Amino acid sequence: MNNVANSRRNAARAERLQQKVNAGFVDKQYPEVASIVISMSYNQRGILKSLPRIVNFFPSSYALFRVDCLSKGCTDGGFDLSQVITSMIRNRRAVTNGKLNCEGNGISADHSDIIYEVTIQYT
Ligand SMILES: [Zn+2]
Numbered sequence: 001m002n003n004v005a006n007s008r009r010n011a012a013r014a015e016r017l018q019q020k021v022n023a024g025f026v027d028k029q030y031p032e033v034a035s036i037v038i039s040m041s042y043n044q045r046g047i048l049k050s051l052p053r054i055v056n057f058f059p060s061s062y063a064l065f066r067v068d069c070l071s072k073g074c075t076d077g078g079f080d081l082s083q084v085i086t087s088m089i090r091n092r093r094a095v096t097n098g099k100l101n102c103e104g105n106g107i108s109a110d111h112s113d114i115i116y117e118v119t120i121q122y123t
Contacts, residue, residue: 005075012075020062027059030089034059034123038081040116044071045108053114069102071112077104079114088120095119 026033036057041050055067065085069077079100088096095117102112 009075016066019066020064023062023064025059026057026061026063029063031059032092032122033057033089034121036065036085036121037119038065038067038116039119040067040079040114042070042112042114044112045110050115067114069104069112071102071104071107073107074102074104074111077102077112079103079116081116081118084116084118085120088118092122093120094122 023029026036038055038057040053040055042053043050051070053067057063057065065081067079067081069079071077079102081100084096084098087093097115097117099113099115101110104111
């Protein structure tokens with residue numbers, strides 16, 4: 001990896017950390033939430049087999065509901081489930097399904113997507 005790519009990657013990482021700090025913790029933002037599970041199949045263009053991934057959030061987790069893109073060369077992409085999850089909490093919904101494309105545009109626009117199911121348990 002060259003220096004430019006390296007420093008760009010470090011900057012992206014630092015920015016993500018700052019976003020986490022700004023987001024605060026789940027128990028402070030959403031005290032009624034006991035746990036959040038994002039269960040998804042990650043599909044990458046050119047790869048036939050989809051990859052199952054599960055991400056768990058607990059009251060002690062950062063309230064940043066963002067999942068990284070696994071595509072090589074995609075540094076600023078990812079899948080933002082914040083709107084999905086905050087609207088579920090507002091309506092006290094337990095399960096929601098959907099699909100999101102990667103937000104990154106470094107490579108092709110449709111290089112990856114996820115089919116997700118979010119499950120929330122309330123206290
Ligand atoms: Zn991506």
